[in-house]
Amino acid sequence: MDNCFACHSLRTPLTDGITPNSAFLDQFSPSFLSQPMYHVDGQIKEEVYVYGSFLQSKMFHAGVNCIDCHNQHTMKIKVQGNGLCLQCHNAEVYQQPAHLNHPEDSAGGQCINCHMPEKTYMGVDARRDHSFRIPRPELTQAYQAPNTCNTCHQDKSASWAKNQITKLYGNNNPLSKTEADLIKLQHQFMLPLDQHLAIINDKNINEIYRASAIALLPNSAQELSDVQIKNWVNSSEPLIRLATAQVGFLLPIAERSKSYLSLLTDEFKAVRVQAANHLLQLGLNHSTQLEQAFDELISSHQVSMWRGEGGLNMSMVQLNLQQLDPAIQSLQHSINVDPYFPAAYINLADIYRRSQAPEKESATYQKGIAANPKSGILHYSFGLHQIRNGEKQASLNSFKQAIKFEL
Numbered sequence: 001m002d003n004c005f006a007c008h009s010l011r012t013p014l015t016d017g018i019t020p021n022s023a024f025l026d027q028f029s030p031s032f033l034s035q036p037m038y039h040v041d042g043q044i045k046e047e048v049y050v051y052g053s054f055l056q057s058k059m060f061h062a063g064v065n066c067i068d069c070h071n072q073h074t075m076k077i078k079v080q081g082n083g084l085c086l087q088c089h090n091a092e093v094y095q096q097p098a099h100l101n102h103p104e105d106s107a108g109g110q111c112i113n114c115h116m117p118e119k120t121y122m123g124v125d126a127r128r129d130h131s132f133r134i135p136r137p138e139l140t141q142a143y144q145a146p147n148t149c150n151t152c153h154q155d156k157s158a159s160w161a162k163n164q165i166t167k168l169y170g171n172n173n174p175l176s177k178t179e180a181d182l183i184k185l186q187h188q189f190m191l192p193l194d195q196h197l198a199i200i201n202d203k204n205i206n207e208i209y210r211a212s213a214i215a216l217l218p219n220s221a222q223e224l225s226d227v228q229i230k231n232w233v234n235s236s237e238p239l240i241r242l243a244t245a246q247v248g249f250l251l252p253i254a255e256r257s258k259s260y261l262s263l264l265t266d267e268f269k270a271v272r273v274q275a276a277n278h279l280l281q282l283g284l285n286h287s288t289q290l291e292q293a294f295d296e297l298i299s300s301h302q303v304s305m306w307r308g309e310g311g312l313n314m315s316m317v318q319l320n321l322q323q324l325d326p327a328i329q330s331l332q333h334s335i336n337v338d339p340y341f342p343a344a345y346i347n348l349a350d351i352y353r354r355s356q357a358p359e360k361e362s363a364t365y366q367k368g369i370a371a372n373p374k375s376g377i378l379h380y381s382f383g384l385h386q387i388r389n390g391e392k393q394a395s396l397n398s399f400k401q402a403i404k405f406e407l
């Protein structure tokens with residue numbers, strides 16, 4: 001399946017090109033579930049491809065593979081209609097009026113229309129949600145997450161759909177407390193840290209949900225300790241380790257020098273380079289492990305230098321190492337290869353601000369705005385600069401533009 005994920009996932013490459021039969025996490029760093037790419041409950045929202053969805057499904061965890069449904073060569077589905085699902089699911093239970101509740105040969109009676117709803121992107125790209133979830137209209141009521149019943153029954157309310165499901169099916173699959181908390185977290189609720197940690201430590205929830213909860217820890221915690229992360233560092237689930245590596249900045253540097261260090265020698269490159277990122281402050285001569293992981297980190301950024309993000313990421317490493325001029329060069333490179341990437345201008349202007357070069361700072365914002373006149377965040381940042389510079393009237397203008405184009 002790693003071979004399929006290489007392309008059908010939302011991820012950042014760590015190497016140049018794709019090497020078949022080599023582990024996904026040695027070549028890519030996948031994105032976790034977060035807003036605005038996914039809905040709060042993990043349904044697809046933007047184009048997120050298959051990986052993040054399929055990992056949420058019980059089928060993935062039970063060992064079901066892409067090629068159980070897709071022909072290995074043509075990639076077409078193996079069986080048309082409900083027969084695809086009835087390869088494994090009992091027709092006596094599911095291919096029945098009591099479960100389908102719509103005529104077998106109608107759209108409403110198709111397993112995939114209830115468990116794998118379709119979303120069309122940009123009018124042409126139809127994608128089906130590979131998380132194979134149970135429709136939950138109650139989440140529409142609480143969070144406006146879509147539910148497939150109302151996608152068809154647009155003239156009915158979510159509470160109608162909820163009542164129908166309770167009446168027809170009995171509602172046998174309530175969310176657990178921690179699952180419900182995870183949705184709150186994705187909805188940007190502030191949870192007490194204990195409640196947040198309970199999600200991560202609940203082994204009944206699958207790996208990608210718990211890893212995504214780790215990635216969201218900055219919402220609940222300003223600081224973590226070695227005691228809190230020890231089990232995650234030692235987890236047998238690689239995404240738990242990857243997410244832990246990502247939030248390394250939440251550990252004070254002294255705490256990072258404890259069990260976190262072992263992530264530098266993790267089995268997977270994705271984990272090692274993330275850990276290296278947050279250990280640069282120890283100094284490269286700290287250990288050969290750090291040196292090696294650092295080399296991998298640099299080469300992983302080098303493969304992305306043709307995109308705006310590549311130069312940006314490289315500059316952050318260089319800033320961490322106090323290399324100011326190289327960081328400026330990386331950001332200028334980023335702007336050259338992708339003038340439509342506002343973050344590079346903002347970070348470059350910020351370096352000029354900190355080195356007390358307000359003219360260069362201003363010129364950088366102006367160049368950024370000329371290339372990206374509709375970037376709210378550029379207008380906003382420029383406005384802050386103007387305030388610092390005493391240009392009050394001009395800043396008001398910038399903030400108006402920022403509001404017009406949204407941040």
Ligand code: HEC
Nearest residue numbers: 001003004005006007008018066067070072074075076077
């Ligand atoms: C080298 C990249 C790459 C790899 C590896 C890859 N795919 Fe694809 N696949 C694509 C692209 C590109 C498309 C077309 C765009 C799209 O639909 O996302 C595609 C399309 C598909 C489609 C839709 C085909 C159709 O007729 O509509 C399926 C299904 C699919 N791939 C399944 C798989 C599976 C299963 C694997 C692993 C066995 C796999 N792919 C491996 C790149 C890849």
Ligand code: HEC
Nearest residue numbers: 058059062064068084085087088089111112115132133134
């Ligand atoms: C290769 C076998 C296989 C095929 C094919 C298959 N499933 Fe499954 N499915 C499973 C297994 C195994 C589970 C997990 C059962 C468990 O953990 O209780 C599962 C679980 C589910 C669940 C439960 C999800 C939940 O959250 O409780 C749904 C819904 C589902 N499948 C829908 C489908 C649909 C729709 C299709 C056809 C598009 C399909 N399955 C095809 C094997 C399969």
Ligand code: HEC
Nearest residue numbers: 082085089094095100108109110111114134169171172173
């Ligand atoms: C009209 C919508 C609809 C269709 C069509 C449908 N399901 Fe379901 N399915 C549901 C709902 C709703 C639940 C949740 C039931 C509950 O919570 O008690 C569910 C639950 C399930 C589950 C989870 C385990 C369980 O029994 O609670 C599986 C597996 C499943 N469906 C498989 C299928 C398969 C296979 C098909 C096609 C043969 C299918 N479903 C067609 C709505 C549908």
Ligand code: HEC
Nearest residue numbers: 001004005008050054064065066068069077112126127128
């Ligand atoms: C339980 C069955 C099932 C499994 C398992 C499954 N798919 Fe699919 N997949 C489908 C169905 C059904 C469609 C819709 C096909 C259609 O409409 O022709 C689909 C569509 C796709 C498409 C076309 C674009 C889209 O998103 O709808 C891609 C790409 C794809 N699958 C990739 C994968 C990959 C990669 C895996 C494994 C990681 C996988 N699928 C596992 C059933 C499955």
Ligand code: HEC
Nearest residue numbers: 102103106107108113114135148149150152153161164165
């Ligand atoms: C793919 C579209 C589609 C989906 C998804 C769908 N339905 Fe329907 N549903 C229909 C259509 C069309 C009818 C009316 C004609 C028929 O029976 O096929 C209908 C009829 C019904 C009816 C009986 C008539 C009525 O309006 O009172 C109920 C109840 C119902 N659906 C409930 C649900 C529930 C609950 C879900 C989600 C679990 C759901 N449907 C999902 C298309 C869909």
